[in-house]
Amino acid sequence: MADRAEQQVLFKVILAASVGNFVEWFDFAVYGFLATVIAQHFFPGSSADISLLKTFAVFAVAFAFRPLGGVVFGMLGDRIGRKRTLAITILLMAGATTLIGLLPDYASIGLAAPVLLTLARCVQGFSAGGEYAGACAYVMEHAPSHHRARYGSFLPVSTFSAFACAAVLVFALNQWLSPQALADWGWRLPFLIAAPLGLVGWYLRNRLAETPAFRALEQRQQTEHAPLRQAFTSHGRPIAWLSAFISVTALSFYTFTTYLSTYLQQVAGMSRGNALLVSVLSLLFAALLCPLAGRYSDRVGRRRSMATVCGLIVLTIFPSFWLAQSGQLWLAVLGGMLQALPAVLSGVVTAPLLSESFPTRIRYTAGAISYNLAYTIFGGTAPLMATWLIDVSGSHLAPAVYLMLVALFALAGGLRLPETVHVRLAEVS
Numbered sequence: 001m002a003d004r005a006e007q008q009v010l011f012k013v014i015l016a017a018s019v020g021n022f023v024e025w026f027d028f029a030v031y032g033f034l035a036t037v038i039a040q041h042f043f044p045g046s047s048a049d050i051s052l053l054k055t056f057a058v059f060a061v062a063f064a065f066r067p068l069g070g071v072v073f074g075m076l077g078d079r080i081g082r083k084r085t086l087a088i089t090i091l092l093m094a095g096a097t098t099l100i101g102l103l104p105d106y107a108s109i110g111l112a113a114p115v116l117l118t119l120a121r122c123v124q125g126f127s128a129g130g131e132y133a134g135a136c137a138y139v140m141e142h143a144p145s146h147h148r149a150r151y152g153s154f155l156p157v158s159t160f161s162a163f164a165c166a167a168v169l170v171f172a173l174n175q176w177l178s179p180q181a182l183a184d185w186g187w188r189l190p191f192l193i194a195a196p197l198g199l200v201g202w203y204l205r206n207r208l209a210e211t212p213a214f215r216a217l218e219q220r221q222q223t224e225h226a227p228l229r230q231a232f233t234s235h236g237r238p239i240a241w242l243s244a245f246i247s248v249t250a251l252s253f254y255t256f257t258t259y260l261s262t263y264l265q266q267v268a269g270m271s272r273g274n275a276l277l278v279s280v281l282s283l284l285f286a287a288l289l290c291p292l293a294g295r296y297s298d299r300v301g302r303r304r305s306m307a308t309v310c311g312l313i314v315l316t317i318f319p320s321f322w323l324a325q326s327g328q329l330w331l332a333v334l335g336g337m338l339q340a341l342p343a344v345l346s347g348v349v350t351a352p353l354l355s356e357s358f359p360t361r362i363r364y365t366a367g368a369i370s371y372n373l374a375y376t377i378f379g380g381t382a383p384l385m386a387t388w389l390i391d392v393s394g395s396h397l398a399p400a401v402y403l404m405l406v407a408l409f410a411l412a413g414g415l416r417l418p419e420t421v422h423v424r425l426a427e428v429s
Contacts, residue, residue: 259399
């Protein structure tokens, strides 16, 4: 175990990384929970289903900029360091989120409203592309090798906590404000909160030192001047295999955190308040589960953890959707908790894999490419695909079939990766 001084440094590192991660996911959560309200303001004049599809399409478009952000900030992080790059990403994310809270709607400026909403979401996607992989690298390069998933699990804790806080806030607004007040101005408040949160995260990150692994590279003058080219020429296959596994991380995460609330309202007929309550309880359960999942992954290894994720999806996904569509509060909560199991473990094992799969000189770039490629294809499109599959097939269980098929694809890719649970990051080549 690390001594007391190292524990204090780790605490500060985890706090700084987690606050920025919280800001990133808080916005994505708020957008998902308020999708039905946003649809009314920015895409009026269509049926409720078409407006919702357009709103989720904007949600997906933002993800198209994540790979670009991952490349830009990944190369920056591998050249100038993790700390300075992460300070930039959090300011961009908080600024774009705040802007959404200030945008005039379609009734005020017409077509310019959805255009500006889309542009703000694209800035968010661009900055988010450099956030998570960099935060993981920052934590992992400080953590002891035998406890990387344990310490890294606090990043998923901040992710699920961000969604829980967003759900609590939207639930509170739903209870305290009249439907008209929520529609008129109340929906803007959660987006405006990003401004002070972003400044706090920027302050914390600026006070920390660079990681020991990157400082060692700088001292030896071995930082990579072309990390993108090097990532693809020397680690193209690990990028492809890791991206394949992260596909199920992305899909299970967004199905659970973003689409579940919409599913409960549109399919099960639950009120917005009850749907948000189900989400809050399920998300708090997920946050509490993360450290246990981290200990599990450190104990059994990454490959067995990936196999466990895919097995959990096959076993739980149909019962979870069946319980959710019942419309009964506590059955829906149980369904949400079942969806949380694979979403938690996949997120927890992904965090160390992003660093363990690549050497220090290209870790940020290669990790960001792997992560954002999967999240763009499978994460950003999750609510849109689920809504479309139900509409086309007529089956409310169609999203469960889709998730199970992606889990099998993820397993095939993930098991091509070597076991890295005890590898020293400095020795990864």
